[in-house]
Amino acid sequence: MDSFKYHVSDNEITDLNSRLTLTRWPDQAPDAPWSFGTDIDYLHNLVSYWQSDFDWRAQETQLNTFAQYMVPISGINIHTLHVQGNGPNPMPLLLLHGWPGSVFEFLDIIPRLTDPAAFGGDPADAFTVVAPSLPGFGLSFQQGQKRFGVRQMADAATELMSAFGYDQFGVQGGDWGSTISTSLGLHHADRLKGIHLNFLGAIKRDPSLYRDQSPEVQNFVTQLKHFNAEETGYQWIQGSKPQTLAFALTDSPVGLAAWMVEKFRSWTDCGGNPDSAINRDKILANISFYWFTGCIGASFWPYYDRLHGPSIVSEGKTIDVPMGYAQFPFEILRPPRIIADTVFSNIRRWSEMPKGGHFAAMEQPAALASEVLEFFRELR
Numbered sequence: 001m002d003s004f005k006y007h008v009s010d011n012e013i014t015d016l017n018s019r020l021t022l023t024r025w026p027d028q029a030p031d032a033p034w035s036f037g038t039d040i041d042y043l044h045n046l047v048s049y050w051q052s053d054f055d056w057r058a059q060e061t062q063l064n065t066f067a068q069y070m071v072p073i074s075g076i077n078i079h080t081l082h083v084q085g086n087g088p089n090p091m092p093l094l095l096l097h098g099w100p101g102s103v104f105e106f107l108d109i110i111p112r113l114t115d116p117a118a119f120g121g122d123p124a125d126a127f128t129v130v131a132p133s134l135p136g137f138g139l140s141f142q143q144g145q146k147r148f149g150v151r152q153m154a155d156a157a158t159e160l161m162s163a164f165g166y167d168q169f170g171v172q173g174g175d176w177g178s179t180i181s182t183s184l185g186l187h188h189a190d191r192l193k194g195i196h197l198n199f200l201g202a203i204k205r206d207p208s209l210y211r212d213q214s215p216e217v218q219n220f221v222t223q224l225k226h227f228n229a230e231e232t233g234y235q236w237i238q239g240s241k242p243q244t245l246a247f248a249l250t251d252s253p254v255g256l257a258a259w260m261v262e263k264f265r266s267w268t269d270c271g272g273n274p275d276s277a278i279n280r281d282k283i284l285a286n287i288s289f290y291w292f293t294g295c296i297g298a299s300f301w302p303y304y305d306r307l308h309g310p311s312i313v314s315e316g317k318t319i320d321v322p323m324g325y326a327q328f329p330f331e332i333l334r335p336p337r338i339i340a341d342t343v344f345s346n347i348r349r350w351s352e353m354p355k356g357g358h359f360a361a362m363e364q365p366a367a368l369a370s371e372v373l374e375f376f377r378e379l380r
Contacts, residue, residue: 001163004068004079006060006139008292013056016253016291020051023254034265034272038258042274046261047254050284059285062107070139071163074156075146079139080132081106082164086115087126091193091380092166093372094157094184095131098175098199099299100260101359102138104286106131109361112369119366124380125373127170132160134176136298138289147298149305150176150312154183158191167191170376174198174360176302179312182343185319186312193379194322194348196372198360202312202319202343203335216336223333231266231332234259238300239307246297256296257287267358269330278362313343324349324375326368330357349375 025040033039067084070077081103084090093113097105110129117123133140135148135156148156157180161169170193173181179201184192207224210217237245249256261274261283270277290296306312313319323344327334329352337350351371356364 001069001071004070004139005064006068008056008060012292016288017051019253020047023047023252025254034262038262038265043254043258043261046257046280046284049280050253050257054281054284054288056285056288059104059281059288063104066107066110071160073159073163074135074148074152076135076140076142078132078135078156078160079103080130080160081110083110083114083129083131085113085126085128086117087123089124089380090114090126090128091376092161092164092169093127093129093376094161094169094171095129096157096171096173096177096180097131097134097137097361098173098177099137099302100263100286100290101175102286102289103131103133104282104289105359105361109365109369112365113372116369116373119369121373125377127372127376130161130164130166130169132157134180134299136301137295138293141293141295141298143294145298147301147305149309150179150183150302151187151309153180153302154187157184158188161191168193170194170196170379172196172198172372175201175358178202179302179306182312182319185321185323186317189319189321192321194324194376195319196324196326196349196375198326198328198368198371199331199358200325200333200335200340200343203333203339204311205333210339212338214338217338220333220335220339227333234263235303235307239303242297242300242304246300249296250294253287253291256291257284260287260290264359267330267332268363269328269355269357277357278359282362318345319343320345322346322348322379324351324371326351326353326360326371328353328356328358328360328364332358348378 028040178199182202265274268277
């Protein structure tokens, strides 16, 4: 494997700024801002900041403070951060992002996991973190490469950990990282000490399946009905015609930003303003990473695979490895434990968090890190 530093050329940055300047803007639909998608005034302001104040080089430098490698796995090169823990016996931890996230999600949480003593914790809790760009995402993408679904990503993740010499490890994930972690728990249980999730991506989303009349189950049914009716349009286009959408978002950085920033608003504990949950430099670093790597089309593939492939956990199967879960109050869907128990048979920790949403590692890095440290302490 080769050590790696990421550097975007000056020409690529100039091209991005030129495209931002030449944007052809739509009008604002009537009625309340954000009612029909990304608000034009917010996006105008964000793009102005992107051009005049955002410092990509600073974000690039922060990424490059972490040890990075390009590792040949399953016929592609997987980009990964590999950060050694500072403690007497650091435990290997696979850290998995989702969509529209990237390894930029983890830059604030990794130090809390690898060096807990620096944040007032116990050095005995330290992890050595392996945080890859998922196949088809970020720097784990090259033009024309094969696509990976969730099962294939899980298989590649075990190969990646073997490449670093880790026979057993823990795994933490949200969004697609959650479903990949779940797939690992199903198909590679012998490799895992446990899985920690901040999203339950493998829970079935058909409201008719949940007939228990208890308030907690019916509240989840209400969540599901609203989500299915109002919040799944992106899943259907990314899962049915991903190539068509890829043309627009690969060509227009403002189009890419509009598509992604709506999720940073809808899925975070932000009170209507994405910047109040996640610093806009971090939002733009993540969007810029997708832009510079040109990976947006490939990043849609897990949606296509899920829509056309088998369930993450087939009927009658359960995940039996130790599992911990942190439920943030503004997560997309928040199933009650009685439902989670039907998929995860060995839940060891279930925490209701006071603040935060879907992008927990960026929104609440200290709180999420604390949960991960607590969960794995008894599994070392």
